[in-house]
Amino acid sequence: MSVIQDGGYNRPGIIEKPPVLAPGHTSGSVTERISEVITRGTPKWFYPAFGFSFLLLMVLIFSIAKLVFEGTGIWGLNVPVGWGFAIINFVWWIGIGHAGTLISAILLLLRQEWRTSINRFAEAMTLFAVACAGIFPLIHVGRPWLAYWLLPYPNTMGMWPQFRSPLVWDVFAVSTYATVSLLFWYVGLIPDLATLRDRSENKLAKIIYGMTALGWRNSARHWHEHEVVSLLLAGIATPLVLSVHSVVSFDFAVGLIPGWHATIFPPYFVAGAIFAGFAMVLILTIPLRSVFGLEDFITQRHLENMGKVMLATGLIVAYGYGVEIFMAWYSGNPFEWFVVTNRITGPYRWHWATLILCNVVVPQSLWIKPLRTSALALWIISMFVTVGMWMERFIIVITSLHRDFLPSSWGMYHGTIWDWAIYVGTIGLFLSLLFLFIRFVPMISIFEMRTLTPEARKVAEGHSKEHH
Amino acid sequence: MSHGHELETSGRLYGLMAEFDSPSTLVDATHQAYERGHRKMDAYAPFPIEELAEALGAHHSRLPLLVLIGGFVGCFAGFGLQYWVNVIEYPLNIAGRPFNSWPMFIPVTFEMTILFAALTAVFGMFALCGLPTPYHPVFNNPRFSAASKDRYFLCIEAEDGEFDRSETRDFLASLGPTEVTEVDH
Structure with missing residues (x-):
């Protein structure tokens, strides 16, 4: 544990970087500062903000009820475009979730200390994004009340799922991802729930936090097991996060449709997921850190590092676009090449242009340091990326389908009001869950922030000196 | 002050708990307690300290x-x-x-x-x-809630082989704690 224990300052020969925790904080002050966000009561802005999100959630529930009542005919789906908003939104949401797992698992294994303060928040974002994503495959099966047929279980029909189908892989990948993300998040939360149990004055809050903390008592033996389980889960979640979006890309890549059947899909989907996820983390943390005055914990260094990750993954995504075009040409397959030229010059050319602007052109501004370190610029760039990544999935799903092999089965696709209502509704679900989370659960991991304080570093350093 | 009498009247003693104000004093204290032969004890800190688990003799996790x-x-x-x-x-x-x-x-x-x-x-x-643990005696010390903030505790349990109410108390008091408390079941 001796690596980068001082957060970048006081190390000779190393370029001075802004610290990951503002100086002057102690274990006590970190605890006070983060838990008072919850214990000092509901801020005034919370009611309109949550109310608005809740309203959108009601839109979601109403539109799903309408869908169940009338069927998928209320959507814009028709031959030849049989996959529309449901798949676009599913891939978009699940991709957003991936940044949370990357921050909590991969950056933990890489000992990237700056992840500490954004870790909890990003993990929660993962959970809520997966919850939104999970709705779409269920409702797009047409008869959602029979969605459990996707699961393998002995039934009176004597039938079993077809395990060679990517849609069945999806069921396993997404449900495993949701379960593991929830477990990872909860395990990390236990010590902080215990902190809130010890801090809260309200009797009911004390009981609820006490029960959810499972009787955690900060025992050194328990901390030891807790560290082990965190590393194990990080090791388990790392291949998982790569596999989930690979499986999602198989939904397309395993099919024979020109524009889908490409080997670049798994890595390019995973990179796109992380790209979109970091954009969403920035969109949410930039306003929240100033509203709650958490600039000491989520410093400029965090924002800049996230900007760098976005730039790197954005370049991989741009490479993916390039390879798609190159392979279409190189394959010599006229249908593949038609898909490419149709995307660029066909009826959806403005969608394609928006995609290139948002995902390839605008993110290049992250090369410029003053933009990468400016909260406002990062927020705007992240909005572009979020729109661009939605557009990317629109292009992949729609343009590959709308020109079938025979011109007699060509068509156009547009989302109807109900497509949009369900999409906007899931944003409401996401925001509602997020507001409840920041109101009732510490959005920054308190115990991990304590390990960044000078007192904790001192005892850890003394330890490493003794052993080396 | 007679030991025998005291032990009889409070047979429900869980252990003696020393409170420290820095993690390094707690680590030193735990080392010394282990060297003195104490095994049934536990240390409490607001964050994971690798050396503390080692000082308690915690073996590799299974x-x-x-x-x-x-x-x-x-x-x-x-x-x-x-x-x-x-x-x-x-x-x-x-x-x-x-x-x-x-x-x-x-x-x-x-x-x-x-x-x-x-x-x-x-x-x-x-x-x-052993989670969930709905009840644990260490919480009977009203100051123990600070273990999740900025206080560090070492508790030697009455069931420990080397435990002796007054000797253990004197020993804990010699380790530089801010307070030594008796914790009941």
Whole structure:
């Protein structure tokens, strides 16, 4: 544990970087500062903000009820475009979730200390994004009340799922991802729930936090097991996060449709997921850190590092676009090449242009340091990326389908009001869950922030000196 | 002050708890207590301190082995399920592919491996730590809630072989604590 224990300052020969925790904080002050966000009561802005999100959630529930009542005919789906908003939104949401797992698992294994303060928040974002994503495959099966047929279980029909189908892989990948993300998040939360149990004055809050903390008592033996389980889960979640979006890309890549059947899909989907996820983390943390005055914990260094990750993954995504075009040409397959030229010059050319602007052109501004370190610029760039990544999935799903092999089965696709209502509704679900989370659960991991304080570093350093 | 009498009247003593104001004093104190022969004791700190677990004589966790076993079980269960379903119980001819088309079974096998390993990790940790613990005597010390903030505690339990009410109290008092408290059951 001796690596980068001082957060970048006081190390000779190393370029001075802004610290990951503002100086002057102690274990006590970190605890006070983060838990008072919850214990000092509901801020005034919370009611309109949550109310608005809740309203959108009601839109979601109403539109799903309408869908169940009338069927998928209320959507814009028709031959030849049989996959529309449901798949676009599913891939978009699940991709957003991936940044949370990357921050909590991969950056933990890489000992990237700056992840500490954004870790909890990003993990929660993962959970809520997966919850939104999970709705779409269920409702797009047409008869959602029979969605459990996707699961393998002995039934009176004597039938079993077809395990060679990517849609069945999806069921396993997404449900495993949701379960593991929830477990990872909860395990990390236990010590902080215990902190809130010890801090809260309200009797009911004390009981609820006490029960959810499972009787955690900060025992050194328990901390030891807790560290082990965190590393194990990080090791388990790392291949998982790569596999989930690979499986999602198989939904397309395993099919024979020109524009889908490409080997670049798994890595390019995973990179796109992380790209979109970091954009969403920035969109949410930039306003929240100033509203709650958490600039000491989520410093400029965090924002800049996230900007760098976005730039790197954005370049991989741009490479993916390039390879798609190159392979279409190189394959010599006229249908593949038609898909490419149709995307660029066909009826959806403005969608394609928006995609290139948002995902390839605008993110290049992250090369410029003053933009990468400016909260406002990062927020705007992240909005572009979020729109661009939605557009990317629109292009992949729609343009590959709308020109079938025979011109007699060509068509156009547009989302109807109900497509949009369900999409906007899931944003409401996401925001509602997020507001409840920041109101009732510490959005920054308190115990991990304590390990960044000078007192904790001192005892850890003394330890490493003794052993080396 | 007679020892015998005191021990009789408070047979429900859980242990003696010393409170410290810095993590390094707690680590030193734990080292000394261990050297003195105390084994039934525990240290409490607001964040994980690697050296503290070592000072308590905590051995290597058995969790990684459990997780490995869990992963293997998930792997075999995942592949076995698909093999049994698509080869034995409900063979489906999909475009003439072999019934045991194992490459197509890898994604689900992989996900099941991960799922079982993760479940074993979390519930294994709960089992090894004895969580959930709805009641624990250490909370009877009203100052103990600071263990989740900025205070550090060492509790030597009455059941420990080397425990003696007044000697242990004197010993703990010699380690530089801010306070030594008796904790009842």
